[in-house]
Amino acid sequence: MSVQRELNPTARYLMGPGPSDVHPRVLKAMATPLIGHLDPQFIEIMDGVMDMLRRLFRTKNQLTFAVSATGSAGMETCFVNLLEPGDEALVCVNGVFGNRMCDIVERCGAKVIRVDAPWGEPIDPVNVKRALRGSRPKLVAIVHAETSTGVHQPLEEISKITHEKGALFLVDTVTSLGGIDVRVDDWGIDVVYSGTQKCISAPPGLSPVSFSPRAVALMDKRKTKVQSWYLDLSMVRKYWSGAKRVYHHTAPISMIYALYEALRLILEEGLERRFERHRRNHELLRDGLEEMGFEFIPAPEYRLPMLNAVKIPSGLDDTQVRSRLLNEYNIEIGGGLGDFAGKAWRIGLMGYSSTENHVNMLLAALRRMK
Amino acid sequence: MSVQRELNPTARYLMGPGPSDVHPRVLKAMATPLIGHLDPQFIEIMDGVMDMLRRLFRTKNQLTFAVSATGSAGMETCFVNLLEPGDEALVCVNGVFGNRMCDIVERCGAKVIRVDAPWGEPIDPVNVKRALRGSRPKLVAIVHAETSTGVHQPLEEISKITHEKGALFLVDTVTSLGGIDVRVDDWGIDVVYSGTQKCISAPPGLSPVSFSPRAVALMDKRKTKVQSWYLDLSMVRKYWSGAKRVYHHTAPISMIYALYEALRLILEEGLERRFERHRRNHELLRDGLEEMGFEFIPAPEYRLPMLNAVKIPSGLDDTQVRSRLLNEYNIEIGGGLGDFAGKAWRIGLMGYSSTENHVNMLLAALRRMK
Numbered sequence: 156m157s158v159q160r161e162l163n164p165t166a167r168y169l170m171g172p173g174p175s176d177v178h179p180r181v182l183k184a185m186a187t188p189l190i191g192h193l194d195p196q197f198i199e200i201m202d203g204v205m206d207m208l209r210r211l212f213r214t215k216n217q218l219t220f221a222v223s224a225t226g227s228a229g230m231e232t233c234f235v236n237l238l239e240p241g242d243e244a245l246v247c248v249n250g251v252f253g254n255r256m257c258d259i260v261e262r263c264g265a266k267v268i269r270v271d272a273p274w275g276e277p278i279d280p281v282n283v284k285r286a287l288r289g290s291r292p293k294l295v296a297i298v299h300a301e302t303s304t305g306v307h308q309p310l311e312e313i314s315k316i317t318h319e320k321g322a323l324f325l326v327d328t329v330t331s332l333g334g335i336d337v338r339v340d341d342w343g344i345d346v347v348y349s350g351t352q353k354c355i356s357a358p359p360g361l362s363p364v365s366f367s368p369r370a371v372a373l374m375d376k377r378k379t380k381v382q383s384w385y386l387d388l389s390m391v392r393k394y395w396s397g398a399k400r401v402y403h404h405t406a407p408i409s410m411i412y413a414l415y416e417a418l419r420l421i422l423e424e425g426l427e428r429r430f431e432r433h434r435r436n437h438e439l440l441r442d443g444l445e446e447m448g449f450e451f452i453p454a455p456e457y458r459l460p461m462l463n464a465v466k467i468p469s470g471l472d473d474t475q476v477r478s479r480l481l482n483e484y485n486i487e488i489g490g491g492l493g494d495f496a497g498k499a500w501r502i503g504l505m506g507y508s509s510t511e512n513h514v515n516m517l518l519a520a521l522r523r524m525k
Numbered sequence: 526m527s528v529q530r531e532l533n534p535t536a537r538y539l540m541g542p543g544p545s546d547v548h549p550r551v552l553k554a555m556a557t558p559l560i561g562h563l564d565p566q567f568i569e570i571m572d573g574v575m576d577m578l579r580r581l582f583r584t585k586n587q588l589t590f591a592v593s594a595t596g597s598a599g600m601e602t603c604f605v606n607l608l609e610p611g612d613e614a615l616v617c618v619n620g621v622f623g624n625r626m627c628d629i630v631e632r633c634g635a636k637v638i639r640v641d642a643p644w645g646e647p648i649d650p651v652n653v654k655r656a657l658r659g660s661r662p663k664l665v666a667i668v669h670a671e672t673s674t675g676v677h678q679p680l681e682e683i684s685k686i687t688h689e690k691g692a693l694f695l696v697d698t699v700t701s702l703g704g705i706d707v708r709v710d711d712w713g714i715d716v717v718y719s720g721t722q723k724c725i726s727a728p729p730g731l732s733p734v735s736f737s738p739r740a741v742a743l744m745d746k747r748k749t750k751v752q753s754w755y756l757d758l759s760m761v762r763k764y765w766s767g768a769k770r771v772y773h774h775t776a777p778i779s780m781i782y783a784l785y786e787a788l789r790l791i792l793e794e795g796l797e798r799r800f801e802r803h804r805r806n807h808e809l810l811r812d813g814l815e816e817m818g819f820e821f822i823p824a825p826e827y828r829l830p831m832l833n834a835v836k837i838p839s840g841l842d843d844t845q846v847r848s849r850l851l852n853e854y855n856i857e858i859g860g861g862l863g864d865f866a867g868k869a870w871r872i873g874l875m876g877y878s879s880t881e882n883h884v885n886m887l888l889a890a891l892r893r894m895k
Binding site: 159160162173174176177183184187189190194207223224225226230231255258261262296337352359360381383384402403404405406410413415418421444479487 | 528530532534535536537539541543544546547550552553554555556557558560561562564566567570573576577585594595596597598600601625628629631632671718720722726728729730750751752753754755772773775778779780782783785786788789791792793837851857860
């Protein structure tokens with residue numbers, strides 16, 4: 156029987172909206188021979204992952220672990236475990252991922268109260284306050300770093316407003332975690348999810364999550380079963396943190412290895428130094444792009460360092476430039492998503508891809524195409 | 526900041542109910558640097574995976590791919606995409622995984638019609654026929670290889686009965702695929718899922734699935750949205766097999782690499798030779814165990830070669846023996862699950878773990894403990 160040819164992908168520089176480049180130590184961790192998902196040594200590795208995730212999220216939340224699927228499954232985990240049919244959820248929408256939240260809320264049989272902002276702008280707390288006047292949602296959901304628009308959303312004021320109404324504060328940190336500060340406890344975040352393939356620089360396949368004691372108490376009071384068996388935390392919890400670890404599903408061992416090593420690298424570097432590196436490389440890229448006449452989509456005070464969303468300058472063809480970058484320079488950048496398809500590029504400087512060399516390579520290649 | 530210690534798990538021989546040992550070529554594939562999930566080279570790799578999965582499932586089904594999460598998520602994918610609230614599903618239950626199917630069917634808002642058999646025995650087609658007399662389920666679901674009991678379920682007669690009633694035939698092949706024959710097209714299987722960490726011998730994290738044109742047509746006629754966003758095939762399909770590949774969620778790149786390489790190894794060996802190897806090593810283990818006085822749980826004609834479920838002989842302590850095997854010999858075998866907890870051991874000879882050496886090591890170690 157003829158088989159497929161050898162696995163031999165070209166080496167790329169990953170400067171799109173994720174995945175980012177992965178450190179050789181993380182790749183090496185992936186190649187570690189497997190042990191069983193109930194092996195006492197694997198339980199120790201899981202405990203290590205939970206400890207390091209707590210430090211990265213800056214939280215004391217006991218229920219802090221990694222969902223066994225990519226970031227979007229983390230999003231779904233948060234909503235399906237907290238919402239029951241008939242509940243209300245206020246969702247802030249200023250890009251693709253806010254829209255995705257609305258879709259998931261509706262699939263829970265819950266009612267969405269939308270607060271919109273134009274794509275490329277942050278959500279205005281005043282609008283959240285107004286929407287909360289006539290409603291009593293169980294939670295308020297918002298995206299910290301909108302991967303589709305490059306907007307950095309300030310969270311503290313909206314968190315305060317949310318708690319005044321007694322709602323839970325749910326935050327998407329898929330693109331922010333590991334690249335800018337995420338202070339779960341200080342900012343009063345009750346429910347948070349992220350992904351591994353952005354600023355954590357592990358391969359895609361896991362979603363770090365954390366739940367405040369208040370969120371856990373609400374889950375414990377559910378009247379209906381969680382609609383997803385795979386993501387039902389009443390069972391998943393017993394495997395990650397029960398006194399006796401109870402089998403639920405077979406954990407993705409190698410992915411947990413990778414996350415463990417990626418988190419070690421993050422803590423070795425130190426969070427402040429890591430955030431500073433992301434900021435510095437963003438500024439270098441920004442200066443170079445602006446010099447070439449590129450315009451950023453978000454206003455300066457709302458720009459994400461790890462996800463640089465710029466308008467495609469007139470005279471440059473979207474597909475052609477991205478293909479040339481990929482084929483001639485092995486550099487991947489991202490096209491626009493949703494409303495921004497064909498209009499924007501998304502340049503990622505995430506985790507191990509956030510280096511001066513990456514910035515220099517990309518700027519030099521782009522200069523050749525102008 | 527103090528970090529966790531180096532990732533350094535002890536090398537084990539994995540002879541439990543999964544994960545199994547992983548071939549060095551698959552481990553090496555996991556360490557391949559990442560490319561983007563929309564990179565044309567990655568799309569080619571996905572196409573290669575789909576092609577090889579079709580050969581393994583022995584199907585022409587166009588919709589044959591890998592769900593981005595472990596086998597239980599594959600189970601959920603199959604049910605949530607086919608069932609709508611108010612539907613009926615007939616579920617055959619003779620172990621943990623049949624019970625799990627019932628749980629998921631109920632979470633879909635559908636009604637379960639159960640056909641039970643005692644744990645350790647196969648489902649009798651006569652009972653399926655009887656249950657179908659007074660009902661009209663959308664699908665009949667059954668487990669091909671019950672990982673909790675070691676029972677090999679014959680499928681062809683139940684498939685025939687199912688189709689006579691116009692229902693879809695849904696089969697769990699998590700433990701069978703890659704170790705015994707699974708003939709999706711010849712046996713009239715409409716919906717099938719599996720896992721990567723058993724006889725495919727890739728790490729856990731993906732679930733191969735396949736859907737017949739009839740199953741796809743039924744999905745296309747849904748009146749309600751699939752309750753899970755992450756597992757909604759109306760969108761996932763467009764990424765795996767649309768004319769233009771549309772982003773849905775970021776695929777677990779490294780896991781796909783691993784599956785690609787594991788499938789190459791399977792096709793290089795050849796399916797018949799691989800099944801013969803699994804059969805031969807099972808017989809070797811069986812003879813050795815029976816010589817020591819072990820009793821198998823299933824009757825001889827219903828024993829799975831890759832999952833050997835035996836009663837724990839009197840005089841041997843469950844936990845103590847398994848701990849000694851793990852700590853003194855680095856051999857993992859599985860304890861009993863559900864009704865069989867404390868009463869059975871489950872010895873896996875799956876994929877790369879199905880070798881004469883594995884059998885000899887385990888038998889020699891067990892002899893020391895009698």
